[in-house]
Amino acid sequence: MYDSTGARSPARARAFAAVLGAALLLAGCSSGGGDKAGDPGAPITQQPRSADPFWVNPDGNAARQLAAYVKAGKKTEAARIRRIAEQPTAEWIGPENPEQEARGFTEAAEKSDRTALLVLYNIPHRDCGQYSQGGAADGNAYRAWIDGVARGIGDRAATVVLEPDAVLHLVDGCTPGQFHEERFDLLKGAVAKLKSLKNTEVYLDAGNAGWGHPDQIFQPLQQAGIDQADGFAVNVANFYSTKDSIAYGKQLSAKVGNKHFVVDTSRNGNGPYTTGNPAERWCNPPGRSLGETPTTKTSDPLVDAYLWVKRPGESDGTCKGGPKAGQWWATYALQLAEGSTP
Numbered sequence: 001m002y003d004s005t006g007a008r009s010p011a012r013a014r015a016f017a018a019v020l021g022a023a024l025l026l027a028g029c030s031s032g033g034g035d036k037a038g039d040p041g042a043p044i045t046q047q048p049r050s051a052d053p054f055w056v057n058p059d060g061n062a063a064r065q066l067a068a069y070v071k072a073g074k075k076t077e078a079a080r081i082r083r084i085a086e087q088p089t090a091e092w093i094g095p096e097n098p099e100q101e102a103r104g105f106t107e108a109a110e111k112s113d114r115t116a117l118l119v120l121y122n123i124p125h126r127d128c129g130q131y132s133q134g135g136a137a138d139g140n141a142y143r144a145w146i147d148g149v150a151r152g153i154g155d156r157a158a159t160v161v162l163e164p165d166a167v168l169h170l171v172d173g174c175t176p177g178q179f180h181e182e183r184f185d186l187l188k189g190a191v192a193k194l195k196s197l198k199n200t201e202v203y204l205d206a207g208n209a210g211w212g213h214p215d216q217i218f219q220p221l222q223q224a225g226i227d228q229a230d231g232f233a234v235n236v237a238n239f240y241s242t243k244d245s246i247a248y249g250k251q252l253s254a255k256v257g258n259k260h261f262v263v264d265t266s267r268n269g270n271g272p273y274t275t276g277n278p279a280e281r282w283c284n285p286p287g288r289s290l291g292e293t294p295t296t297k298t299s300d301p302l303v304d305a306y307l308w309v310k311r312p313g314e315s316d317g318t319c320k321g322g323p324k325a326g327q328w329w330a331t332y333a334l335q336l337a338e339g340s341t342p
Contacts, residue, residue, distance in 0.1 A: 040066065040069070040070055040075055040078030040079045040082055041070040041078070043058070044056060044058040044063050044066075044085055044086055045058075045086070046112050046114060047086070047087070047088065047293075047294075049113065049114065051295045051296065051297045052088065052293070052294050052295050052296070053114055053115050053296060054088035054109075054114060054115050054116075054117045054159070054294055054305075054307070055088055055105070055108065055109035055112055055114035055115065055116050055117065056086065056087065056088045056112075056114075057088075057089070057091065057105075057108070060085065060089065060311070061311065061313060061314065061328040062081055062084040062085035062089075062311075062312070062313055062333065063085040065081050065085070065313070065328070065330050065333065066078055066081045066082055066085045069081060077334060080334055080337035080338055081313075081330075081333060081334065081337060083290060083337045083340060084290070084312045084313055084333060084336070084337055087293050087294055087308055088114075088117060088294050088308065089117070089266070089294075089308040089309075089311040089312070090117045090118065090119045090161065090307065090308065090309045090310075090311065091105045091116065091117065091118055091119070092118075092119045092121055092311075092326070093118055093119070093120055093121075093122075093149055095122050095134075095135075095136065095145065097148075098145050098146075098148035098149045098152060099148040099149065099151045099152040100152065101152065102118065102148070102149045102150075102151075102152025102153050102158075103151075103152035103153075103154070104152075105118065106118075106152065106153050106154070106156035106157070106158055107156065109156070109157065109158075110156045110157065114157075115157040115158060115159055116153075116156070116157065116158045116159070117158075117159050117161075117307060117309075118149075118153075118158055118159070118160050118161070119160070119161045119164065119309060120146070120149060120160060120161070120162050120163060120190070121135075121163060121164055122134075122135050122136050122142060122145055122163075123135050123136065123142060123163045123166045123183060123186060123187070124136050124137065124138055124139060124141075124142055124179070124182070124183075124186070125175060125176075125179050125183075126165070126166075127165060127169075128169055128174040128175060139182050139185070139186055142186050142190075143186070143189060146189070146190045146193050146194070147193065149194075150193050150194060150196070150197060153194075153197055153200055154197070155197065155198040155199055156199060157199040157200075158197075158199065158200045158201070159200075159201045159203070159262075159305075159307075160194055160200060160201065160202045160203070161203050161205060161233045161236060161262070161307070161309050162187070162190060162191065162194070162202055162203065162204050162205060162229070162233075163187060163190070163204070163205055164205045164233075164236045164237060164309075165205065166183060166187060166205060166224075167187070167204065167205060167206065167207070167217060167220050167221055167224050168205070168206075168207040168211060168217065170183060170184075170220055171207075171212070171216050171217050171220055172211070172212070183224075184220075184223045184224055187204065187224040187225055188223070188224055188225035188228075189225075190225075191204065191224070191225035191226075191228045191229045192225065192228055195228050195229065195230075201230040202228075202229045202230055203229065203230060203231050203232055203233040203261065203262050203304075204221060204224060204225070204226055204229045204231075204232050204233070205232065205233050205236055206221055206232035206233060206234055206249075206252060206261070207234065207248075208234055208235045208236070208238040208240050208245065208248070209234070209235065209240040209241075209244040209245050209247065209248035210238070210240050210244075210272060213251075214248065214251045214252035214255055215255070217252065218252060218255035218256050221252075221256055222256060226256050226257075226259060227256075227257065229259070230259075230260065230304070231253075231259040231260040231261045231262065231304060232249070232252065232253075232256070232259060232261045232262075233261065233262050233263075233264065233307075233309065234248055234249045234252075234261055234262075234263055234264070235263050235264045235265070235268060236264045236309045236310065237264065237266075237267075237282070237309065237310035237316070238264065238267075238268070238272070238282055238310075239267055239268050239270075239271060239272040239273060239282065239285065239288055240268060240271065240272055241268055241271045241272075242263055242265055242268060242291060242292055242299075242306065244271075245263045245264075245268070246263065246299070246300055246302075246303060249261040249263065249302065249303065250300070250302055253302055258302070260302050260303070260304045261302065261303060261304065262303065262304050262305045262306070262307050262309075263298075263303060263305075263306050263307070264307055264308065264309040264310055265291030265292040265293075265294075265306040265307070265308065266290065266291060266307075266308035266309060266310045266311070266312050267288050267289070267290065267291060267310060267312055267336060268288075268291040269288070269289035269290050269291040269292075269339065269340050270287060270288050270289045270339060272285075273285030273286070273287070273288065280319055282316065283316040283317050283319040283320065283322075284315060284316045284317070284319055284320040284321070284322040284329075284332060285320070286320070286335070287335075287339065288335070288336060288339065289336055289337075289338075289339030289340040290312055290336050290337060290339070290340035291306070291340075292306045293306070293308075294306055294307050294308050312333060312336050312337075313328055313329060313330065313332060313333025313336065314326055314327065314328055314329065315327050315328075315329045315332065
């Protein structure tokens with residue numbers, strides 16, 4: 001159900017070092033944030049650290065689209081895309097160069113005195129053959145990948161959302177039974193490895209307010225190592241309202257030792273899509289909008305942060321006219337921004 005943003009094309013992988021170099025240069029002199037709707041061409045800077053300590057990538061897809069619109073003189077489109085470009089969004093670590101990517105993002109964040117927000121999405125048998133199928137070839141390949149990510153992060157500050165859908169698909173029957181034991185072991189090992197790092201927080205994905213009930217997932221979360229994690233993540237790449245997501249999270253928290261949680265608010269401003277095929281309402285639904293901007297100043301003490309885990313403007317998959325999962329889709333990005341409150 002989630003995007004395959006982490007799966008880089010060969011061209012994208014070759015360009016990675018150059019992109020990070022530019023990002024590092026920009027990050028070093030970026031601070032302050034603020035509303036620049038009146039000047040769509042203003043440089044992308046960091047949001048105020050006190051409320052939003054996460055790193056804004058000044059060379060992300062939205063920032064590039066912003067630059068293109070400014071160059072073309074499309075001021076209205078530029079102002080809308082800026083609503084995405086100026087916010088911190090998660091970086092999904094790819095399968096090929098985990099150490100290089102994790103190091104690049106965390107170094108860029110450190111230069112700006114911010115925390116890198118990372119998503120790890122490479123579990124074997126990922127997404128049960130849907131739009132984002134794939135993942136590591138086997139358990140040993142996954143462990144080696146996690147080790148690479150950990151080396152790349154090192155002692156730098158990082159917040160990690162671990163394996164969207166991985167536990168949920170053990171519960172809903174999507175992942176065949178013969179893979180369950182291994183998956184629990186891999187997730188528990190990943191949590192332990194990441195939590196051995198000095199400044200890394202880990203949130204294990206725990207579904208959303210619309211899939212089922214906390215009673216169905218709290219024991220699998222315990223088997224997956226939630227006790228060692230900082231908490232769990234809800235609504236990743238989905239559209240359920242912040243209110244409903246918090247209610248779901250609080251019910252689940254009570255069953256797993258009052259663990260804290262984070263909410264993906266990247267596209268939930270208008271709530272979930274309620275028409276069409278129920279099995280694909282999550283996939284590029286029309287009429288959605290950006291939700292609360294990322295912040296650690298939330299409405300509930302159990303909620304550590306509102307995050308943009310799913311990067312707004314990147315496709316959920318080849319549905320409703322969208323490109324492949326994880327690819328930038330400017331039309332959809334504009335729709336999300338147009339429906340949001342500046």
